[in-house]
Amino acid sequence: MALVTGASAGLGREIARQLVLGRGMTVLATARRMDRLEALRDELPAGSVAILGGDLADPAFRDRLWTWALGQAGRVDLMRWAPGHFAREIGREGSSP
Secondary structure, three states: OOEEEOOHHHHHHHHHHHHHHHOOOOEEEEEEEEHHHHHHHHHHOOOOOEEOOOOOOOOOHHHHHHHHHHHHHHOOOOEEEEOOOHHHHHHOOOOOO
């Protein structure tokens, strides 16, 4: 089971696709744009992608995401953590991972 953040576009989307198509993994995909997550889920084999929309800049969503991921799979074997907006905030004064 893989958890991929930023899965609605760009590198995150392609990593999610490759994990499903190339590695046969089930992917838990998250991003802010639910419509794009739904499109990703719908283009890949049924049951291979579970989606949860939300903003990783929100600490409550991060907690909900982790609870959701563990509830879906019981464990996370691989995590691709690279949300676009949130990644730029790491390291700035007053920000938290």
